[in-house]
Amino acid sequence: DGGIxxxxxxxxxxxxxxxxxxxxxxxxHDAMYWYRQDxxxxxxxxxxxxxxxxxxxxDIAEGYSVSREKKESFPLTVTSAQKNPTAFxxxxxxxxxxxxxxxxxxxxxxx
Amino acid sequence: xxxxxxxxxxxxxxxxxxxxxxxxxxxxxxxxxFWYRQYSGKSPELIMFIYSNGDKExxxxxxxxxxxxxxxxxxxxxxxxxxxxxYLCAVNRPGGSYIPTFGRGTSxxxxx
Numbered sequence: 001d002g003g004i005x006x007x008x009x010x011x012x013x014x015x016x017x018x019x020x021x022x023x024x025x026x027x028x029h030d031a032m033y034w035y036r037q038d039x040x041x042x043x044x045x046x047x048x049x050x051x052x053x054x055x056x057x058x059d060i061a062e063g064y065s066v067s068r069e070k071k072e073s074f075p076l077t078v079t080s081a082q083k084n085p086t087a088f089x090x091x092x093x094x095x096x097x098x099x100x101x102x103x104x105x106x107x108x109x110x111x
Numbered sequence: 112x113x114x115x116x117x118x119x120x121x122x123x124x125x126x127x128x129x130x131x132x133x134x135x136x137x138x139x140x141x142x143x144x145f146w147y148r149q150y151s152g153k154s155p156e157l158i159m160f161i162y163s164n165g166d167k168e169x170x171x172x173x174x175x176x177x178x179x180x181x182x183x184x185x186x187x188x189x190x191x192x193x194x195x196x197x198y199l200c201a202v203n204r205p206g207g208s209y210i211p212t213f214g215r216g217t218s219x220x221x222x223x
Contacts, residue, residue, distance in 0.1 A: 031209065040119070042199070042213040043155075058210075090154055098143045098209050100201075102154040 002027045004103035006091050011108045013078065013085060021076045021106045023091035029101075031094035032074040036060065036087045043090065049074055078108065086110050115202050117214035124221055130187040132217050134200030137181070143203035144176055144183045145211065150196045158198070159185065190221040 004025045013019045025032065031050045035043040045058030049068040063082025068074055078085045088107050092100040114137045124130045132146075143162055147155035161167045161174040161183065173186040183202075187194055197218050201211035 033210075040215065042115070042215045045210060048210065094209050095157075097160055098203060099145050099157045099160050100147075100155075100211075102156070105154045 004091055004093060004101060006089075006103035006106050008106060009104065011106055012111045013108060014111060016080045018077055018079050019108070021078070021089055021091075021108070023074045023076065023103055024072055025074075025091075025093050025101075025103075026072065027093055027095075027101065028071070029093035029095070030071070032068070033092045033094070033100070034058075034064075034066065034074070034076045035090045035092065037090060038087050046076065046089075115200055115212045115214040117198075117200050117217045119215055120218040121220050122217055124190050124219070126190060126192060126221055126223050128190050128221075130190045130194065130219055130221070132185040132187075132198050132200075132219065133182060134184065134202075134214055135182045136200075136202045136212075138202070138205060138212075139178075139181065140205035141202045142205065143209075143211075144174070145201040145203075146172075146174060146183075146185045147199040147201060148196045149199055149216065155199055187219075190219075192221050192223055195219055195221050 007022045033048040034046040047066040049055035065077045091103040116135045145160045146158045149155040159174045161176045167174045171188045175184045197216040199216045200214040203211045
């Protein structure tokens with residue numbers, strides 16, 4: 001089945017640690033996105049990539065980094081510069097209708 | 112910052128009733144509108160999209176768009192307890208980038 005796979009499902013980060021969230025898709029979609037969701041908040045765009053080897057900052061890119069070396073993969077690194085990283089992270093790709101297909105998400109907690 | 116506004120709810124309706132979810136947006140240039148359903152602890156899934164003024168029906172769901180008044184709504188007929196979820200309204204930003212602004216969502220509770 002085609003879809004987006006995010007891993008891990010749960011991730012715990014210590015203070016000062018960098019962590020990487022994986023996002024892999026087999027939908028052959030060009031554009032991919034990372035969103036952050038906090039309780040009671042809408043989705044906020046972190047980074048997006050419309051083509052391999054190119055990506056753009058979203059509305060809340062500070063403290064995050066991405067790469068897009070392959071069409072299928074768009075990993076997100078949460079760096080130690082992100083002071084409040086506890087959130088639900090969603091990876092998405094763009095369908096032909098202009099809508100999104102989402103992965104199942106990664107829940108990141110600072111311990 | 113362009114806004115998409117939704118009443119956070121919860122909206123509580125009895126089983127079998129019509130649930131009406133509303134969304135307003137501030138950017139008059141917006142062209143594409145989406146409704147996503149998100150169950151607790153899960154990721155959003157697309158319910159409907161609408162591009163033109165008027166109504167669009169898909170099974171028990173009807174999306175309504177009024178660009179002059181800048182609102183989009185979702186009607187759920189014959190509501191079921193399984194419809195209990197948060198419904199996110201998303202409005203694509205003008206310019207062809209296909210990047211939406213999401214509302215905060217409306218929590219719907221359908222009680223038996």
